[in-house]
Amino acid sequence: EAQxxxxxxxxxxxxxxKLTVTCSQNMNHEYMSWYRQDPxxxxxxxxxxxxxxxxxKGDVPEGYKVSRKEKRNFPLILESPxxxxxxLYFCASSSLSSxxxxxxxxxxxxx
Amino acid sequence: xxxVEQHPSTLSVQEGDSAVIKCTYSDSASNYFPWYxxxxxxxxxxxxxxxxxxxxxxxxxxxxxxxxxAKHFSxxxxxxxxxxxxxxxxxxxxxxxxxxxxxxxxxxxxxHP
Numbered sequence: 001e002a003q004x005x006x007x008x009x010x011x012x013x014x015x016x017x018k019l020t021v022t023c024s025q026n027m028n029h030e031y032m033s034w035y036r037q038d039p040x041x042x043x044x045x046x047x048x049x050x051x052x053x054x055x056x057k058g059d060v061p062e063g064y065k066v067s068r069k070e071k072r073n074f075p076l077i078l079e080s081p082x083x084x085x086x087x088l089y090f091c092a093s094s095s096l097s098s099x100x101x102x103x104x105x106x107x108x109x110x111x
Numbered sequence: 112x113x114x115v116e117q118h119p120s121t122l123s124v125q126e127g128d129s130a131v132i133k134c135t136y137s138d139s140a141s142n143y144f145p146w147y148x149x150x151x152x153x154x155x156x157x158x159x160x161x162x163x164x165x166x167x168x169x170x171x172x173x174x175x176x177x178x179x180x181a182k183h184f185s186x187x188x189x190x191x192x193x194x195x196x197x198x199x200x201x202x203x204x205x206x207x208x209x210x211x212x213x214x215x216x217x218x219x220x221x222x223h224p
Contacts, residue, residue, distance in 0.1 A: 033212075035214075040120070040216060041216060042117070042214045042215055042216040042217050043200060043202075044153070044199060044214075045212070046214075059112075059213075085211040090154060090155070091142040099145060099157050099160060100145070100157070100212055101157075102147075102155050102156070103154060104153070104154050105153075105154055
């Protein structure tokens with residue numbers, strides 16, 4: 001089954017404790033991205049990647065890092081999480097012939 | 112950069128009525144306009160999309176119209192049903208996501224039986 005898999009689905013952590021949210025897709029898509037969803041603000045892009053070793057900032061990249069060492073994986077790293085990063089995060093992938101397909105989301109709470 | 116505005120933020124209709132959600136975009140280079148539906152607690156899922164060489168596209172009870180001159184596009188849902196209740200997002204960008212896909216803030220649609 002074609003899918004984008006994120007883990008974990010839920011995460012509660014404390015300020016400053018580094019964390020990684022994993023994302024993997026099995027559709028051989030070139031393009032992957034991370035969005036955060038906050039009430040009233042829609043889906044805002046954090047980072048995106050057009051292919052292996054090619055990443056670029058989206059609209060709200062501050063406080064986040066990403067890497068694309070393999071085509072299927074695109075982890076999101078929060079080096080020092082803060083409460084304003086409490087949000088619902090979605091990973092997504094697409095290609096020239098396939099529209100954007102989202103993962104099931106990761107709800108992060110930073111206390 | 113691209114900016115997408117979406118209205119209304121909430122919409123309440125009776126079952127069987129029509130619902131219309133409107134979006135405007137700022138970047139005239141945008142040529143791909145998808146709509147996503149997000150049910151409570153679930154991921155956004157593509158329901159319909161349109162490219163700039165087409166003015167209207169229909170899929171059963173849903174349709175999207177595009178006015179490139181005015182830089183706005185709309186989602187039309189006819190004969191609404193309770194299962195249409197969800198948050199709907201419009202977006203603007205380039206096909207395949209090779210450029211940034213910018214989303215509107217969303218419209219929460221409630222269909223009352």
